[in-house]
Amino acid sequence: MAKLPTQRDETLGGYVVHGVPFPTQTDPESLAQLKKLSPIRIEQQYKITYLHSYGQDSPWFAALSNRRLLASREVVSGYTYANPRGHDMYSGRETEWIDITERKASIHAFAISARKNFCPRRLSCSRSSSSKA
Secondary structure, three states, rough: OOOOOOOOOOOOOOOOOOOOOOOOOOHHHHHHHHOOOOOOOOOOOOOOOOOOOOOOHHHHHHHOOOOEEEEEEEEOOEEEEEEOOEEEEOOOEEEEEEEEOOOOOOHHHOOOHHHHHOOOOOOOOOOOOHHOO
């Protein structure tokens, strides 16, 4: 049975790969040993500069960086969104920025989980025959 030559110690670093074990002969038995070859790995520095734009939300983030909190308000109805929103989600009308830093307000939040058969640990959920996955 053909054997692979011994592997050199890893040095990590650089782009050149040295000492990759490969059979000295390429007969069928030796080539079959290639299925046991570990993946070749190289270390390579990776650097990227990404320019991200906040677009129409820029005033909201600019306010936050200056310790202010802006909200979006629909002018006609007065409905206020705490998160930046360019247009009202019901009427489609453009919103205006208002400063709510000092305003007393309540925040309502919720989350939706779309996992099948999910049951929090604190609840005792039983599966009915109609909810089988």
